[in-house]
Structure formats: structure tokens, C-alpha cells
Amino acid sequence: MERELLLLGLLRQARMYGYQLHEFIERDLAICTDLKKPTAYFLLDKMTKQGWITQTEEREGNRPQRRVYQVTVEGEQTFQRLLRENLSGYHMTRFAGDVGLAFADALPAHEVLELLRERRAALEADVAAARAVPWHAGSIQLVLEHRIVHLEAELRWLDTVMHHFAAADHNAGQPNTEGEDQG
Amino acid sequence: MERELLLLGLLRQARMYGYQLHEFIERDLAICTDLKKPTAYFLLDKMTKQGWITQTEEREGNRPQRRVYQVTVEGEQTFQRLLRENLSGYHMTRFAGDVGLAFADALPAHEVLELLRERRAALEADVAAARAVPWHAGSIQLVLEHRIVHLEAELRWLDTVMHHFAAADHNAGQPNTEGEDQG
DNA sequence: TAGTCGTCAGTCAATATTGACTATTCAGGA
DNA sequence: TCCTGAATAGTCAATATTGACTGACGACTA
Missing domain, CATH: 1.10.10.10 (Winged helix-like DNA-binding domain superfamily/Winged helix DNA-binding domain)
Known part of the structure; x- marks a missing residue:
């Protein structure tokens, strides 16, 4: 509702x-x-x-x-x-971007990393846009702040994910640790 | 898609x-x-x-x-x-709970605070549940971690919002600073 | 004085989503 | 044998959502 x-x-x-x-x-x-x-x-x-x-x-x-x-x-x-x-009430939120992440094993780590770099750029643009929005009156301002806080947390989290894939890519040369599959 | x-x-x-x-x-x-x-x-x-x-x-x-x-x-x-x-790509997320917040001025600050306490409890339960989920294999784990990171950020943010309304409630006695309306 | 551009106001057909329901098989009891 | 409950597999009518469209007016212009 x-x-x-x-x-x-x-x-x-x-x-x-x-x-x-x-x-x-x-x-x-x-x-x-x-x-x-x-x-x-x-x-x-x-x-x-x-x-x-x-x-x-x-x-x-x-x-x-x-x-x-x-x-x-x-x-x-x-x-x-x-x-x-x-x-x-608390309304559970789902992230559309998580679906791709859940299947990221289907691509080589270095490509995932490259794609996530694009995602990161889009995210950063969004953070900048949110910060640039002029001050609103009343409670709407809270919502804007929520957005900024959220986007910043997303950015930090995305960096850890990218580290994860960077490490996986680094290990990809070694024959024993695979994160890929050939469908 | x-x-x-x-x-x-x-x-x-x-x-x-x-x-x-x-x-x-x-x-x-x-x-x-x-x-x-x-x-x-x-x-x-x-x-x-x-x-x-x-x-x-x-x-x-x-x-x-x-x-x-x-x-x-x-x-x-x-x-x-x-x-x-x-x-x-980055997929903009919207929070259902923000709609209520945007109209929070319609209620006295102390009631908003009380309602948000309920929200906070529900959120905390969700954090606990997310932490209790058993370890998954592969990239799904990333999604779980995303969820936990996000919920924790939500919790911190909600605390700042509650501070905001607590302060507004504290000021409600003074005749010059109103955040309410009587519809 | 007809053309056409932008603003205003709303509708419609097509698509997407879901709550509630149907129907079959199996296991176990009466 | 018949009945009940759980697992299995899917459908349907009703509801929700949207892209694309219609049409009316005012201002400008040629």
C-alpha cells in the first residue's frame, strides 16, 4: 500500500x-x-x-x-x-543487481571485475547526483539522506566484492583453485 | 529482466x-x-x-x-x-519504508519515535536472521554478505533518524519550533 | 487563419503478477 | 477398501502496471 x-x-x-x-x-x-x-x-x-x-x-x-x-x-x-x-514495519528490500552476482561464477573472474568496474562508475555517478540534489524541506530530507547513506554503503561493499574477484583472478593461474565453469 | x-x-x-x-x-x-x-x-x-x-x-x-x-x-x-x-549496470533501489518517513510530519514526533522503535526491532530481527543463515557455496554467499552489510547500515541510519525525532520531540514543548501539523 | 510546438490531462490495449484453486500420486491408518 | 494428509505440478481469474497513444488549448509565426 x-x-x-x-x-x-x-x-x-x-x-x-x-x-x-x-x-x-x-x-x-x-x-x-x-x-x-x-x-x-x-x-x-x-x-x-x-x-x-x-x-x-x-x-x-x-x-x-x-x-x-x-x-x-x-x-x-x-x-x-x-x-x-x-x-x-520493516520492509525487506531486494537488490536487482544481486541476481547477476549470484551467477557470477559463469564468467571468468577478470571479466566480472571489468563489468563491476562499470557498475561502480554508475554507482559513483549516482552518489554524486544524490549529493548534488538541493536541500528539501521537512521529512523528505530524511529520505535524501537515507539515499546517500545507502549509496555510500553500496560503494564500500562493491569494493570488497571487487577485491574478491581480483583475488580470484590472481589465483586463476594456479591449477587448483577454480571459480569458473565452462557451461 | x-x-x-x-x-x-x-x-x-x-x-x-x-x-x-x-x-x-x-x-x-x-x-x-x-x-x-x-x-x-x-x-x-x-x-x-x-x-x-x-x-x-x-x-x-x-x-x-x-x-x-x-x-x-x-x-x-x-x-x-x-x-x-x-x-x-547499477540498478537504483527504492525503499518502501521511505514513503512513511516522507510524511512523518503528519504525526507528533513522539509517536513517530515509538513507531520507529517497532521498525527497529523488526530490522534487528532481520539482521539476526541473516547472520544465522548457514554458509552457502559460491557467489550466493556474496549476496548474503550484501544483505548483512546493507541491514547493518540500515540499522545505523535508523538510529540517526530516531535521534532526529527524539530531538524534535524534546523541542516540542517550546512554542517556536514545530515539526507537526494538525490535519 | 492555418500550421505547429509545447504544455496539459487523461485513456487504452497489452503485459506482468499473484492469490486461490485444481488435480494426481503416495504413505499410512481405520 | 476408503479416507486423510503431504508432496507434486500446474492453471485461472482477478488485479496491477505500463508504453504508447489521443485530444484540447495557447502562443507564436508566416
Whole structure:
């Protein structure tokens, strides 16, 4: 329910129409979520059926009609519930990059090392980008700091992994210690 | 494509039928992925259409007929490509728990602190569980170590966040520094 | 006064994912 | 023999997600 929580959290700060919502998510919340536009509309309709929000047709000047979304009392209660659930629980995270690592034996150590060097460069670019993000107000800043802390830990860990493969590559000359297979 | 990579990686080590595959994923690879059974079958069919694997009906003794999956030459090539892509790129991770944090202003600091204490306990249990997992062979061990490193970093970070809210709570008595709102 | 570029607002068909279910065989007991 | 529970193998309807598309308006321009 993180996506519902996110939408409720935004809408309770201010009633909004779809485009505003989408802009805000893309611009300020891309770190937390990757909610796409059609998914957002899908969830908004679902939440309307649940009675958590209402939709009102509006028109400003001559612009096309807009649908304004705002949370109901029910919605606010749901928001509080979802927020408490989210804060109190730990949500296990999985790393897409681990799948490749799990099968790294399939390639010679020196090639893995080379590929991980590319990964490391991408990671470093991400760290730099995260550090360059301007200061945000309120709790969002915590999320940014989380991201930076995490990326730095990733970088340190990746270095130990690369050491591992560098050592394996060094040993690859010796006939007794193999980390490879020929599928 | 991590899921495809995962399935190819397993099947190229040994041809398997569905149940074996599923058992292995649940037992040994739950750290990397949360691939569910119907998704696995869906992907296996798709990969068959792509020509990456073949399906063969087999029967052992009197047991129900089984469908054995094995990778083709095409499949092996695809595996190598996906593996290289996975290893060389960095895959941005998002944390479900951050959404709640982003809206933590909606609750009084002392309640956030209380909720985060629960989160911390769950996280600590996870660290303990990860440390207790028996030693695995090969590269899977790397993934386990990644998990432990990550969880420990999370724990440290969560402590700083809790300090933040503890300080905010301490200041809540003073009339000039508010971090709350009354929705 | 029609063309077309960028912004705004939303939809739709296709794809991906999953909870809940079906069905077969075996082992053991009643 | 019939019944029950566990292991085996897989399907299906419902839900969730997304890439690609539609269309309306305002400003500029030629």
C-alpha cells in the first residue's frame, strides 16, 4: 500500500488535479517511488471507489476540464493507518543487481571485475547526483539522506566484492583453485 | 529482466521441472527475488516462445507427468548477455519504508519515535536472521554478505533518524519550533 | 487563419503478477 | 477398501502496471 499512502499523503497536503500530482511525483518523489501516470490514475479511481478521496470536475478559464482529487474524512483515517503501518514495519528490500552476482561464477573472474568496474562508475555517478540534489524541506530530507547513506554503503561493499574477484583472478593461474565453469 | 536471468541461471546449471525450480527459489534465492510460482510458469512459457528454453514432457515411475525445462544454445547466449548487462549496470533501489518517513510530519514526533522503535526491532530481527543463515557455496554467499552489510547500515541510519525525532520531540514543548501539523 | 510546438490531462490495449484453486500420486491408518 | 494428509505440478481469474497513444488549448509565426 505504499503507493496509496503516497497519493493520500500528497492530496491531504493540498487538493490537486492529475497533472500537478504527476509533476510533483516525478520532480520531488522520484527517490521514493516510480509510480507512473496510468498507475496513479488507476489508484485514484480505486481509492474513489473505496471512499478515500473524491473527484470533482472543475474548469479554470478556458483550459480543458480538470478532475480535482481531495481526501475524505475516511481517506484521512486511512492515511493515518497506512502511515502508522509503514513507519512501524520493516520492509525487506531486494537488490536487482544481486541476481547477476549470484551467477557470477559463469564468467571468468577478470571479466566480472571489468563489468563491476562499470557498475561502480554508475554507482559513483549516482552518489554524486544524490549529493548534488538541493536541500528539501521537512521529512523528505530524511529520505535524501537515507539515499546517500545507502549509496555510500553500496560503494564500500562493491569494493570488497571487487577485491574478491581480483583475488580470484590472481589465483586463476594456479591449477587448483577454480571459480569458473565452462557451461 | 532479472527474473529471466534468474531462471536461465538456474536451468543452465541443471535441467529442472517446475517444482524443483520453485523449491530452489523459495529455499535458496528468497534473498534475491520474490518470484512467485505463477509468474515463474508465465516466464517459462514466454522464454519457450523466445526459443531460450525447451519444454519436454517426462514421466518417472508412476508419478504425474512433468514438464522438464532446459536452456537452448540461444538461451545460453541470452543468459550471458543478461548477466553482463546486470553486472555492469547499477540498478537504483527504492525503499518502501521511505514513503512513511516522507510524511512523518503528519504525526507528533513522539509517536513517530515509538513507531520507529517497532521498525527497529523488526530490522534487528532481520539482521539476526541473516547472520544465522548457514554458509552457502559460491557467489550466493556474496549476496548474503550484501544483505548483512546493507541491514547493518540500515540499522545505523535508523538510529540517526530516531535521534532526529527524539530531538524534535524534546523541542516540542517550546512554542517556536514545530515539526507537526494538525490535519 | 492555418500550421505547429509545447504544455496539459487523461485513456487504452497489452503485459506482468499473484492469490486461490485444481488435480494426481503416495504413505499410512481405520 | 476408503479416507486423510503431504508432496507434486500446474492453471485461472482477478488485479496491477505500463508504453504508447489521443485530444484540447495557447502562443507564436508566416
